[in-house]
Amino acid sequence: MHPASQRPSDALTRVAVGAVVPAVAVAAHGVAGGGIPGAAGLLVSVAIGGLLGCVAHSPRRTRTAAMVTTTLLLSFAQVACHWALAVGDAGHAMHQAGGPGMLVMHAIAIPVSAVLLVLAATLADVVTSTIRSMTPPPVLRTPAQPRMRWVEPLVSSGPVLGGPGVRGPPVTA
Numbered sequence: 001m002h003p004a005s006q007r008p009s010d011a012l013t014r015v016a017v018g019a020v021v022p023a024v025a026v027a028a029h030g031v032a033g034g035g036i037p038g039a040a041g042l043l044v045s046v047a048i049g050g051l052l053g054c055v056a057h058s059p060r061r062t063r064t065a066a067m068v069t070t071t072l073l074l075s076f077a078q079v080a081c082h083w084a085l086a087v088g089d090a091g092h093a094m095h096q097a098g099g100p101g102m103l104v105m106h107a108i109a110i111p112v113s114a115v116l117l118v119l120a121a122t123l124a125d126v127v128t129s130t131i132r133s134m135t136p137p138p139v140l141r142t143p144a145q146p147r148m149r150w151v152e153p154l155v156s157s158g159p160v161l162g163g164p165g166v167r168g169p170p171v172t173a
Contacts, residue, residue, distance in 0.1 A: 008128045009121035013070075016120065018053025020113045021074065022046045025081030028105040037085045044084035052077045063118055070114040078106050 022045040029037055037045070052073060 021049030
């Protein structure tokens with residue numbers, strides 16, 4: 001994709017997906033009784049969020065299509081993060097993989113997050129296009145051509161004092 005064709009909302013969507021994915025995963029893990037996740041699971045969850053944040057660009061034809069694609073992306077991310085937090089977590093065996101607290105948390109957080117992300121991206125497009133329409137287009141300034149000035153050459157018109165002259169001193173015979 002050409003850099004000029006990117007919208008400000010694309011960057012906002014990517015960053016928001018990268019932040020929302022691990023945050024919702026850790027919150028759901030805690031609601032389900034999983035406690036504080038281990039460093040490895042948290043790190044993998046953040047990596048999944050970052051990876052899916054890079055992939056989050058989808059051409060938006062309508063807001064509904066954008067919400068559907070974002071919801072599917074967030075759902076896939078939550079399943080991957082759940083797996084990442086479950087691996088190596090000794091307390092994970094205590095709560096069920098499909099526990100009601102975790103399922104309710106995901107069932108509410110994923111669509112709400114998708115709607116908020118799409119609305120924030122739409123708002124970013126509206127704000128930036130409004131700012132662009134109110135500012136004049138940039139004008140390229142070319143540097144002014146330097147003025148040509150004639151400077152008289154520095155030439156001495158008389159004999160140079162103290163230097164070698166044309167004639168030497170009178171010689172006595």
